[in-house]
Amino acid sequence: MVHITINGKVVKAAEGEMLLTVLKREGIDIPALCHHEAIEPTGNCRLCMVEISRAEWEGWKKHVTSCLYPVEDGLIVNTHTPEVIEIRKTIIDLQLANCPDSDVIQKMAEEYGIYKTSYETVPEGDNCIMCYACTRICEVLGKSAISAVMRGHKKVIAPPFGEEPPDCIGCLACAQICPTNVIPWTDTDSTRTIWKKTFDLITCTSCGKAVITKDFAEYLMAQRQIPKEYFETCDECKRMATARKMGEIVTKAQEAAL
Numbered sequence: 650m651v652h653i654t655i656n657g658k659v660v661k662a663a664e665g666e667m668l669l670t671v672l673k674r675e676g677i678d679i680p681a682l683c684h685h686e687a688i689e690p691t692g693n694c695r696l697c698m699v700e701i702s703r704a705e706w707e708g709w710k711k712h713v714t715s716c717l718y719p720v721e722d723g724l725i726v727n728t729h730t731p732e733v734i735e736i737r738k739t740i741i742d743l744q745l746a747n748c749p750d751s752d753v754i755q756k757m758a759e760e761y762g763i764y765k766t767s768y769e770t771v772p773e774g775d776n777c778i779m780c781y782a783c784t785r786i787c788e789v790l791g792k793s794a795i796s797a798v799m800r801g802h803k804k805v806i807a808p809p810f811g812e813e814p815p816d817c818i819g820c821l822a823c824a825q826i827c828p829t830n831v832i833p834w835t836d837t838d839s840t841r842t843i844w845k846k847t848f849d850l851i852t853c854t855s856c857g858k859a860v861i862t863k864d865f866a867e868y869l870m871a872q873r874q875i876p877k878e879y880f881e882t883c884d885e886c887k888r889m890a891t892a893r894k895m896g897e898i899v900t901k902a903q904e905a906a907l
């Protein structure tokens with residue numbers, strides 16, 4: 650256990666715990682677009698920058714990305730100094746130039762008083778902040794179906810050769826983790842399309858609603874030993890079936906008590 654000082658308040662933290670985790674636990678509002686518990690931090694968006702120092706540094710201080718900084722005893726952290734706010738505003742301003750149509754970035758920019766970027770907007774931008782959360786979660790799943798291609802401002806996340814990614818299983822992890830919601834996908838009653846690849850969907854045997862792609866179900870059966878029957882009903886129907894069973898048990902118990 651270590652003690653650190655955040656904005657003047659001494660708090661406890663586990664040694665080696667990432668500073669951003671402690672800040673969030675303390676309820677401190679820090680923008681952190683590329684951070685997600687399911688993936689290792691990489692510090693790509695730079696938004697979680699804070700100021701750190703130590704008593705023995707005699708006034709010296711530096712700025713670090715809190716998602717990548719492990720806490721240590723005696724650390725002094727300031728999250729909203731004028732310098733930190735200025736750095737954050739510059740990053741948000743740049744992100745706004747990069748993602749002019751992103752609701753998430755626009756909202757964040759407005760919170761920092763930025764209504765129009767002071768930089769030149771990226772032509773034909775796709776509103777991706779290149780945080781790599783999508784490629785990292787795909788890697789965690791052992792698929793690596795998508796990656797960054799091209800260079801400079803032309804760099805985009807895409808499947809190999811821009812074609813249907815052979816390793817994609819249509820799980821939607823990439824689309825769901827994307828902080829700016831820019832990975833498009835569509836579902837029909839029986840199919841899902843993402844990254845130009847179309848998957849067959851397993852539908853709920855009770856209500857007919859789409860449950861999961863067949864490829865993702867096969868992956869989960871093989872990797873997590875989840876039985877095939879699990880994918881035959883949707884979560885809502887599973888919940889209703891459980892509630893029905895509970896009701897029957899209660900009714901039987903009441904009848905037995907009479």
Ligand code: FES
Nearest residue numbers: 692694695697716
């Ligand atoms: S959340 Fe730390 S750099 Fe993005």
